[in-house]
Amino acid sequence: MDQVLLYVLTAAALFGIGVYGLLVQTHLLRRILAVNVIGNAVFLLLIAWAVRDGQPPDPVPHAMVLTGIVIAVSATAFALALLRRYHRDTGCVSLEGREDEGG
Amino acid sequence: MMDWWLDSLLVLGLLWLAWQAVSAPRVFRSVVMFIVFGLFMSLCWARLAAPDLALAEAAIGAGLTGALLLSAYRALLARHEQRLPEPRVSRPLAGLIAVLCALAFGVLAWVLLTVPGVETPAGREALARMDDLAVDNPVTGVLLVFRAYDTLMELGVLLLALLGARVVAEPLRASGPGPWQRPGLREPVLVAPLLALLVPLIVLMAGYLLWAGTSAPGGAFQAGAVLAALGVLLRLTGRVRPTMNSSFHERALLVLGLAVFTVAGALGFGFEGYMLSYPAGWSYPIILVVESALMLSIALTLALLFSGSGGLRGGE
Numbered sequence: 001m002d003q004v005l006l007y008v009l010t011a012a013a014l015f016g017i018g019v020y021g022l023l024v025q026t027h028l029l030r031r032i033l034a035v036n037v038i039g040n041a042v043f044l045l046l047i048a049w050a051v052r053d054g055q056p057p058d059p060v061p062h063a064m065v066l067t068g069i070v071i072a073v074s075a076t077a078f079a080l081a082l083l084r085r086y087h088r089d090t091g092c093v094s095l096e097g098r099e100d101e102g103g
Numbered sequence: 104m105m106d107w108w109l110d111s112l113l114v115l116g117l118l119w120l121a122w123q124a125v126s127a128p129r130v131f132r133s134v135v136m137f138i139v140f141g142l143f144m145s146l147c148w149a150r151l152a153a154p155d156l157a158l159a160e161a162a163i164g165a166g167l168t169g170a171l172l173l174s175a176y177r178a179l180l181a182r183h184e185q186r187l188p189e190p191r192v193s194r195p196l197a198g199l200i201a202v203l204c205a206l207a208f209g210v211l212a213w214v215l216l217t218v219p220g221v222e223t224p225a226g227r228e229a230l231a232r233m234d235d236l237a238v239d240n241p242v243t244g245v246l247l248v249f250r251a252y253d254t255l256m257e258l259g260v261l262l263l264a265l266l267g268a269r270v271v272a273e274p275l276r277a278s279g280p281g282p283w284q285r286p287g288l289r290e291p292v293l294v295a296p297l298l299a300l301l302v303p304l305i306v307l308m309a310g311y312l313l314w315a316g317t318s319a320p321g322g323a324f325q326a327g328a329v330l331a332a333l334g335v336l337l338r339l340t341g342r343v344r345p346t347m348n349s350s351f352h353e354r355a356l357l358v359l360g361l362a363v364f365t366v367a368g369a370l371g372f373g374f375e376g377y378m379l380s381y382p383a384g385w386s387y388p389i390i391l392v393v394e395s396a397l398m399l400s401i402a403l404t405l406a407l408l409f410s411g412s413g414g415l416r417g418g419e
Binding site: 009 | 106107110111114117118121122124125126130133137140144147148150151152153155156159160163164167168171172174175176178179187188189190191192194197198200201202204205206208209212215216225226227229230241242244245246249250253254257260261264265267268271272322324401404405408409411
């Protein structure tokens with residue numbers, strides 16, 4: 001149980017770090033990193049939950065997280081493609097700077 | 104006691120790396136820290152008795168995501184040192200929000216861990232029924248038998264991400280990792296021997312992961328990611344070049360996983376009366392065929408996402 005508790009607390013802390021990064025960073029590449037950190041926090045919670053009772057680990061959360069990892073990389077790739085296009089069209093790497101232009 | 108130290112060190116490293124990834128002074132450092140963060144996550148999965156995830160995370164989470172991030176970093180390089188606008192939320196307020204979010208996360212996690220009625224979740228049921236299956240790895244069993252819908256839909260999402268990335272993609276010379284060597288310079292002498300060594304090893308590794316996936320950690324996702332790494336390697340060293348349009352073969356390969364899986368699921372509809380149940384006695388060969396098709400589709404999709412092109416062609 002100790003190990004589970006340790007990893008669950010870590011997941012909570014990672015979630016907080018991710019949210020903080022998402023709020024204070026304006027560089028979009030870093031925001032993508034922050035979202036990935038948040039996603040990993042949720043994965044960590046699910047996998048810690050899978051071993052909570054010391055029995056053989058629950059395969060359902062494992063399968064869900066495996067699916068999640070693949071979805072996360074495809075979503076990240078799509079986000080990076082959007083970012084590159086945005087940068088090419090506007091020359092910016094953040095959303096905030098464009099407020100005055102109405103974008 | 105030893106385990107406790109190991110877990111504590113791992114967790115501390117994880118937190119420090121995550122903090123660096125979101126707040127390091129330079130973006131390049133953030134990206135590198137995030138890649139190392141992925142490797143630490145992989146170690147955590149191993150500690151938490153999830154070797155399937157450890158393999159997937161090392162190949163996908165740290166490997167491919169890292170390659171994608173570095174490639175995007177390079178594309179944005181000219182603008183990195185420009186003055187970034189200040190965030191709309193002040194840092195103390197953001198810190199407060201983050202702490203509250205972490206607390207809410209902790210409370211929800213506590214509820215999840217202590218809520219009654221989770222003594223017999225679906226996973227226990229799945230483990231109890233593993234004997235009926237043709238595969239021995241419970242994770243593969245869940246992915247391809249008990250919750251096959253998830254996997255089928257995931258293939259759809261993967262394809263959708265590639266289509267989306269293609270729609271917003273830039274012209275070919277501006278997408279993907281860019282030219283791999285400066286004009287006029289010769290290829291470093293070690294590249295060719297390295298490829299000759301690595302390419303067969305990667306193919307062997309992917310084949311092993313696929314084959315072992317039915318009884319040991321591994322499976323279509325891990326094997327697909329390793330094969331995608333082969334695509335990344337060949338693209339980076341200029342052995343394949345990107346093309347705007349994908350050939351018929353590439354399109355067929357991209358939808359192969361989805362198509363084969365759907366057909367296999369429909370077979371179940373005909374024989375057993377409901378979707379995604381395999382005909383009795385045929386489940387092992389069907390699972391193997393489906394997994395092979397999944398591996399090929401996943402590998403090509405991920406490789407094209409990295410390459411930022413519609414297709415890949417051999418030769419210079």
